[in-house]
Amino acid sequence: MTNAKTFELRQPLAASLLALLSLTAAGSALAATDVVLAIGGQPETLDPYNTNTTLTTAVTKSFYQGLFEFxxxxxxxxxLAESYAISKDGLTYTFKLREGxxxxxxxxxxxxxxKATLDRVTNPDNKLARYNQFNRITKVEVVSPYSVRITLKEPFGPFINSLAHASAAMMSPTALKKYGNQDIAFHPVGTGPFTFExxxxxxFVKVKKFDxxxxxxxPKVDSITWKPVLENNTRAAMLQTGETDFAYPLPYEQAATLESNAKLKVTSGPSIIVRYISFNTLQKPFDNLKVRQAINYAINKEALAKVAFGGYAVPAEGVVPQGVLYAHKMPAWPYDPAKARQLLKDAGYPNGFESVLWGAYTTTTSQKTIQFVQQQLAQVGIKLSVQALEPGQRTEWxxxxxxxxxxxxxxYYAGWSSSTGEADWALRPLLATEAWPPKLNNTAYYSNAVVDGAIAKALTSTNDKEKAxxxxxxxxQIMKDLPWAPLVTEKNLYATSKRLSGVFVMPDGNINADEISVAE
Incomplete structure (x- = not known):
């Protein structure tokens, strides 16, 4: 009797425990959420100070944060900065930092x-790609545990914007000391919502929730897997099959098909990404302005926007896209192949010439673009061999x-977004004399004293009208000299599964996943 009675009393308790365990297990299963984000490029490093690639810094933002963000x-x-004050002479910034x-x-x-983070990037011996973004810093001083003072060599109007850039990440001084300037790229330690795994x-790059x-x-998910998928159609297929919850960029020609999928949301957003071809102006025949003009006339930008970008682009209106502070809107360069042929003849190339066009990316859209340009220039006698470069080739060559x-x-076909949101970073890294590789990305090896002077003076000006x-x-002046063929400003086209929220593509092509969440 005793045993029977005891059993009767414990049965409800056992059932309750089983139910509780079942709920706990179910809760754990729901919480163990991994989100796959498919992106169109491979990170070449996990050091945000040693890259000029926007998608790379999108990944590093998972585990790194800066004093500010956009x-x-x-x-x-x-x-990580709560407030700041600027001295009257514009040289000293004092920041109050977030505690805890x-x-x-x-x-x-x-x-x-x-101090440890900024001392690293401002040390020229470290040879970091972002050195020129921060080289106006002359001194970083600890005022108190949660107050830091930064002194500049000269007034620098975009300084706070530079600190809001995704590259301006705060790094663990312990990790920097442990791994050193080079190996920190493989062992990132930040303050972000996810830790590197x-x-x-x-x-792939996998990050997990930082408790x-x-x-x-x-964060509201347990982990993110950043999945580089170079082929446009593969990214689209992964969305359709549920292998990924997010894909960017999308194949423009598949936008309508993806929109018809009830499980997906397709978004087309504004961008400040300009696509262009630079000419090595130090080398023949590109040292001749008439040749550069001819190439600009020979490329039908309207047709390019349709063929390679599925209509999700517009002809470039100058070298700085609209949406960037101090962008100056200019008419798109007209398409006139007859004028192109005449200019080539005037330049001493009546039968055209042969050359090489490299593409900075291996994506499908990039390959379509360089092939389209190849076909267009062939019509005016310019015979191009084209090659889409792998990341290692792009870096080395x-x-x-x-x-x-x-x-x-x-x-050289490439793209650029001014990720600081203003014209300095749209011009200085690409078209100033100081930006010739390997320092920055003036792949045209362009040099003009008027341009250099205007950029330098604008940097120190605090007057908006003067800067404009x-x-x-x-x-x-750049459009008079044409070191580029500005092609198009594309639109950002991406898609998410409808269960995913809190992820979006910013105008500069970066990805914000701060609020990432999944509805089961």
């Missing part, structure tokens, strides 16, 4: 961490070419 409209907002934040390795975020360089994240309630005189680049006029002068 919102969806490229307006600056505070992150820790890096993933347990190191406190404080003024010492800011694994990087298989051609396959000690300072923003309560975040173009970005780190040690000597301008022996650089092998001739025509200076940047206008620079842009007008």
């Amino acid at each position: 919102d969806k409209d490229l307006k600056v907002r505070n992150v 934040v820790k890096f993933h390795d347990g190191t406190p975020f404080n003024a010492e961490a800011v 694994e990087w298989k360089q051609t396959d 000690g994240y300072w923003k309560k309630g975040y 173009v970005q780190t070419a040690p000597d301008a005189k022996t650089a092998k680049v001739r025509m 006029q200076l940047y206008r002068e620079a842009q007008e």
Whole structure:
């Protein structure tokens, strides 16, 4: 009797325990959410200070944060900095830092961490790609544990915008000391919502939830797998099969098909991404202005926007896209193949010439673009061999070419977004004399004293009207000299599964996943 009675009393208890365990298991299953984000390029590093690739910094934002960031409209907002004050002479910035934040390795975020991070990038011996973005910093001082003072060599109007750029990430000083300047690229330690877990360089980057994240309630998923998928149609197919919850960029020609899928949401957003071809102006025949003009006349930008971009692009209206502060809108260069042939004849090339066009990317859209340009220029007698470069080739052959005189680049198709939101970073890294590779990305090896002077003066100006006029002068002079063929400004086209929210593509082509969430 006793045993029977005991059994009767414990049965409800056992049932309750089983139910509780079942609910707990179900809750764990729901919480264990991995989101796959398919992107169109491979990160070449996980060091945001040593890349000029927007998609790379989209990945590094998972685990790194800066003092500031941009919102969806490229307006600056505070992150690890709570406030700042500027001296009257515009040389000294004092920042009050957020307290109670820790890096993933347990190191406190404080003024010492800011100093260690910025001292690294401003040391020219470290040879970091972003050195020129921060080289106006002359001194970083710890005022108190949560106050830091930064002194500049000269006034620098876009300084806060530079600190809001995705490259301006705060790094654990403990990790920097442990791994050093080079190996930190493989062992990133930040304050972001996710910690770094694994990087298989051609396959994926995986990050997992940081339980000690300072923003309560975040992140809302357990892990993210960033999946480089170079082929446009494969990214689209992965959306259709549910292998990914997000894909960017999309194959423009498949937008209508994807929109018809009830499980997907397709978004077309504004962008500040300009696609262009630079000419090596130090080398024949591209040292001849008439040749550069001829190539611009020979390319039908309207047709290119339709053929390669599915209509999700417009002909470039100058070298700085609309939406960038101080962009000067100019008429798109007209299509006139007859005038192109005449200019080539006037330049001494009545039968055209042969050359090489490299594409900076291996994506389908990039390959369509360089093939379209190849076909267009063939119609005026210019015979091009084209090659889409792998990331390693791009770095070695173009970005780190040690000597301008022996650089092998001739025509180079690339894209750029001014990720600081203003004209300085749309012009200086690409068209100033100081930006010749390997320092930055002036792959045209273009040099003009008017342009250099206007850019330099605008940097130190605090007068908006003066800055607008200076940047206008620079842009007008560039279009007179034509070191580029500005092609199109594309639209950002991406898709998400309807279960996913909190992920969007910003105008500069970066990806914001701060609010990432999944509805089961």
